[in-house]
Amino acid sequence: MHFSTSILLALAASTSTLAAHISRSSIPGNSTGPDANGKYTISGPGIRANFIPYGASISNLFLNDTSGCERDVVGGFDNASYYSVDRQHPHFGGVPGRYANRIKNSSFVIDGETYNILPNENPEPGSPNGVDTLHGGPDGWDWRNWTVVAHTSSSITFSLVDPDGMEGFPGEVVSYVTYTMGNRTWDLRMVAVATTKVTPIIHTGISTASPTTKPAPPSTTPSTSPTAANASPQTPSSSPTGDIQANQPLSLNDFYSTPKQIGANFSNPDLLGNCGANCTGYDTCYLTNRIEPYGWKEVPVARLRSAWSGIQVDVFTDQDAFQVYSCGGQNGSMALKNTQGLHDGTPRTIPQYGCVVMEVEDWIDGINQPEWGRQSKQVFGPGDEPYVLQASYVFSLNATEVGLLGEGSG
Ligand SMILES: *[C@@H]1O[C@H](CO)[C@@H](O)[C@H](O)[C@H]1NC(C)=O
Ligand SMILES: *[C@@H]1O[C@H](CO)[C@@H](O)[C@H](O)[C@H]1NC(C)=O
Ligand SMILES: *[C@@H]1O[C@H](CO)[C@@H](O)[C@H](O)[C@H]1NC(C)=O
Ligand SMILES: *[C@@H]1O[C@H](CO)[C@@H](O)[C@H](O)[C@H]1NC(C)=O
Ligand SMILES: *[C@@H]1O[C@H](CO)[C@@H](O)[C@H](O)[C@H]1NC(C)=O
Ligand SMILES: *[C@@H]1O[C@H](CO)[C@@H](O)[C@H](O)[C@H]1NC(C)=O
Ligand SMILES: *[C@@H]1O[C@H](CO)[C@@H](O)[C@H](O)[C@H]1NC(C)=O
Ligand SMILES: *[C@@H]1O[C@H](CO)[C@@H](O)[C@H](O)[C@H]1NC(C)=O
Ligand SMILES: *[C@@H]1O[C@H](CO)[C@@H](O)[C@H](O)[C@H]1NC(C)=O
Ligand SMILES: *[C@@H]1O[C@H](CO)[C@@H](O)[C@H](O)[C@H]1NC(C)=O
Secondary structure (H helix, E strand, C coil), X not given: CHHHHHHHHHHHHHHHHXXXXXXXXXCCECCCCCCCXXXXXXXXXXXXXXXXXXXXXEEEEEEECCCCCEEECECCCCCHHHHHCCCCXXXXXXXXXXXXXXXXXXXXEECCEEEECCCCECCECCECCCCEEECCCCCCXXXXXXXXXXXXXXXXXXXXXXXXXXXXXXXXXXXXXXXXEECCEEEEEEEEEECCCCEECECCCEEEEXXXXXXXXXXXXXXXXXXXXXXXXXXXXXXCCCCCEECCCCCCCCCCCXXXXXXXXXXXXXXXXXXXXXXXXXXXXXXXXXXXXXXXXXXXXXXXXXXXXXXXXXXXECCCEEEEXXXXXXXXXXXXXXXXXXXXXXXXXXXXXXXXXXXXXXXXXXHHCHHHCCHHHHEXXXXXXXXXXXXEEEEEECCCCCECCECCCC
């Protein structure tokens, strides 16, 4: 504990020294530098976004809706500095790491050696910091300021060096993340290389769609037949159980046989506990079950649409899992950004269930389930191919006014 704290302070000190020496003109590209709020802007036709070094996060994503009104559709804060101040840390738009999602029991075995990493979820008597690790731990990659290594008017690249032993993980990992804006399209490219030892790596780009767009249902084309590895309805924690359940047509977690509004039927008692203890809604990991070889750009793994704004997004990815979380953990205290919401007296906060989180990633906690055969996708050493994640969020407008629950919904 003391060891990791001193590494953390050393890293923070060297990061700020480095920042003082990097002028914007030394960043490859034609960077205009961060704006007064510490945010970098990139744009493409019909789309504009802001990114910040903290977690290599997207902080704003602007699109015009069907009535030509500009909407900022992701959760976040008004300025870059506040991300390090806020203690709720809802993982707004960042890149968790080095291992996204949950590692059960905060431990794993590689080559016969057991590694214990820092826990940060599900405290129990005797384990006040928790018994599981979520999104890389208490100082995971989306708690740190990345370095901007390139910036053009349509792209930005961040990098991070995660030292050997940080939070208990073996070996150094060097990562680059590039975001590009195309024609109403946001592309994500993430690579990571383990430079010294064999270590587990999973990335994900977390995007939190904000209530401005009153999110409605994800659905996929019928050509995929997903199964759901539920994020643990069975245990009191929301750590994965390792159970892989068939995603039966029209069952609780099925959005695939027919589109469904995420908020539909929240009174259904079966939804209580579906996303962890006393949590109503979804925190569900879907396996995409595509038969290789497949072109990941050909068929989306999900679609999210808002009948209210008409904004819809198709999610394309080379990853084999897709997680949906319906923000049951929000309690109405998180403020909207000043670029969001209606300035008509409506409360300017994210209500419980007022957002939806989408994560493209590999099978969660695969490091602890060798029988799933995910080693080559999750465990990397210096001699291996690099870890790679690619995704495209393709936006469009869909003026279908009526939501899935009828007039006035979604
Ligand atoms: C929205 O439309 C306005 C007016 O045409 C335009 O100036 C603005 O750039 C558009 N916003 C985006 C994100 O494309
Ligand atoms: C930064 O953003 C936070 C939250 O959005 C806000 O409370 C704070 O006043 C802002 N600070 C500055 C200096 O703008
Ligand atoms: C990240 O950078 C911001 C400046 O944009 C600074 O206010 C903050 O303290 C830094 N956070 C960390 C964890 O280094
Ligand atoms: C959980 O981690 C502890 C501490 O490393 C270890 O002793 C125990 O065997 C682990 N339990 C399981 C079920 O993996
Ligand atoms: C910045 O560079 C990009 C890529 O070379 C180019 O497409 C864009 O026009 C440039 N923008 C400005 C404002 O010079
Ligand atoms: C963007 O894509 C749309 C089709 O989705 C097309 O009609 C439009 O011409 C494209 N715009 C640009 C600038 O490429
Ligand atoms: C809603 O939940 C009830 C059980 O409370 C169930 O009978 C019904 O099929 C559900 N409807 C939908 C659309 O999921
Ligand atoms: C579960 O949530 C309900 C409603 O928010 C609350 O009243 C109750 O105290 C909670 N129960 C536990 C065990 O946390
Ligand atoms: C909401 O959650 C935050 C973070 O856990 C907590 O600080 C705050 O007191 C809670 N507010 C309410 C009204 O429960
Ligand atoms: C628009 O949304 C409706 C309702 O979900 C759907 O049936 C339709 O296929 C969508 N249209 C396009 C072009 O995506």
